[in-house]
Amino acid sequence: MALKKLGGTRSVWTTEWCARTKDASPGMINSATEYGVAMHDVFLGGANVFMAYDWVYPPRDSGEALIHVNWGNDYTLTKPYHLFRQRAAPLKPGMRFVEIGYTGKAPIGVRATALLAADGNSLVVHVVNPQDMDAPVAIKLIGKFATATTAERKRTSATEDVMALPSLMAEKGGFTDTLPARSMVTYRYEVVAK
C-alpha cells in the first residue's frame, strides 16, 4: 500500500513471491492456497501485476515452483500451477478490482478478490479457503450484478484441478457455496440482459 502511494500512477508489479516451506500435502495444495492468499493480499494492497516467480524449476519438496522439470526426463504440474491457471484464465488486462467486504469468519478465513470487466458486463470473484476445514460462504453482489441468477464455477482443491462445477443458482439475492478445505473457487457472473 505504501509502495502504491509512492508509485503514484505507475503500475506496481509483484515479482518474487513464493512459498518456501516444505510441503507434503497432496500436490502441494497447501502451498497453492498460500499462493492464492498472497495474490489476494498484493492486489488488495494495490498491485497491478503479479508475476509467478519460479515458474519452472527442478523438483523440490517446498512449494515455490509451479512446474517441476526433472532434467531431460519429464515434468510435473503442481497445485500452485493449477491455482495460478485458474486464477489467470478469466482475467484480462484492463479489468478493475472492486471493493470486497466481509461479515463473519473472514478476514482470517476465506479471502476474496473481485474484478470487473472493462466493459462492465462480467464479474470474476476468486475465493480462496486456506484453512484446513470447509468454509461455507454467501456471496452478495451489490450494483448492476445484483440481479445475476447464475454463476459459473471452477475449483482447484486437493482432488481437483480447475474443475468446472455445475453453475451456482442465486438464492434470496445471493449465492451460497461451501469451499472444501484448502481450495479456491472462481465464480464468473454476467450481467442479466434486460
Added chain:
Amino acid sequence: MIEGGEIPSLPKEGDAFAVPLGSGRYSVCRVILDRSNETGQWHGGAILVAGSDWVGDEVPLPDEPALRSILHLTHHSWNNSLNIIWVAEEPPDDFILIGTIRPSLEEQSIPCDRFSSWSTFMIQPLVQWRWDNKREAVRELERDDVANQISVQPGADVVSGRFDRCVGDRIAGQIGPIPNRHRSGVDHARRSVRGDCRTRDLESTPNDAPGLLPADGRGHRSLGGRHPVAGPHRMATRTSWSRNDAHGDIRRTRDRRDRVRNRDRCRSRTPTACEQGSGTRVNFDGFITRRNIPIIRRCPVVSASPRNGITRSLIVVCVILVGTMGDAQSQDKTLITVQTAKPRQVFDGLGAGAIFYEGHITSLAARNKNERQEQLYDDMFKEIPTRYLQLMIREAIGGWR
C-alpha cells in the same frame, strides 16, 4: 465520541500508545495504516489500529521488539482474528503516546473490515486473558445469563450490563431480538460503541496479584492467547468485592432494581438524557467490583451519515455479533459482499518468471523428447494467459542432473 460534523484529529501512521489497563498495567496499540485523508471509501477518514499482545507494568519504549506482536483473539468465535480495527475518532485522553513504531508493508496489507472504538484495546486483552485462564467461569456466566440480565457476580467477564442499557437497547432494537446465549456478544458490542468504557474502571491491586508480571517488572505477553499465564505466574484470586461479602446479596438486589429504573428512565428520555451512574470494575481474575464512580455517558443520536462514528459503530456491532455468536454457530457462512460500484486499481496482467537454470526448461528437447517439450511449452504459455515473461539467467554451478 465525536459529535456531528466535527472532524477528529487522528493520530498518524506509526503512532504508538500505551493503553492503561488499570493498576498500573499497560498494553500497547499502534496505527498501522492511515486513510484519514481519503474520502468516499469504506475506510476513508479512518485509521487502522493494531493492539499488541504485550502487557507490562510500565509505559514501554517504542523500540521494544515485543510491542510489534499483534494479539490473536481466540475467545468465543473470534477464530484467531488479529486484534485490528478501523477507528475514526480521537484516542482517549488517558492513552499515552510513546513514539513511533513503523508498520511493515505486511502489516499494512492485513485485511480488516471491522470498525470499533479505542476501548477495544483495553477490553480485548482482558477478555482474552479470561478466556485463556478462566474459561469455565466465562462459560458458566454465559449459561447463567438468564433473561438478558448481566448480573454483577464473581466470574463475570462483562464490564456491565447496566451502563450500556441506553445504547445497548437502542442497538438491540436495530438488530432485532437476540437469544440469551448470544448476550455476551451483545455486551461486547455494546462496549464497543461506548467510548466511555474506560479501563480506569478496571481495578486490580498489584499486591493482590504478584504473579501476573515477572519480578523484574518488565513487560511480557502474559495476556496473549499464545502465551497463557501458568504456574507461578498465574494471578492470585483476590478482589475488593468478594463472593464472601456479607452485603453482596443486598447490593445485588439494589443494583438490579437500579438497573430497571435506569433503563426505564433511559427509554423515556431523549437520546442525550442518561448521564450518570455507578461504575463497574473488572479485575484480571475476573471478579467484578461495583463502586459508585461517576461516569459521564451519553445515548447518542443515530444519524445516517456514513462518516458518523455511531453509524459505523452500529455496523461494527452487526459484524461483532456475527463474530461472537458462540461456538454453536461456528459453521456460519462468511458473507462476502462485492461492491461493483466501488472500483479500485486496474489489473494490468499476470506474468511468469523463469530462470534459465542449466537449460532445464529446454532439457526435454535435449533428450529428443520433442512432443513432451511442446507440451511443456503449452502448459507454460498457452494454458495460462500471462502477459509478461521475466527471464533470469544465471551461471550454472555444478550439476544437478
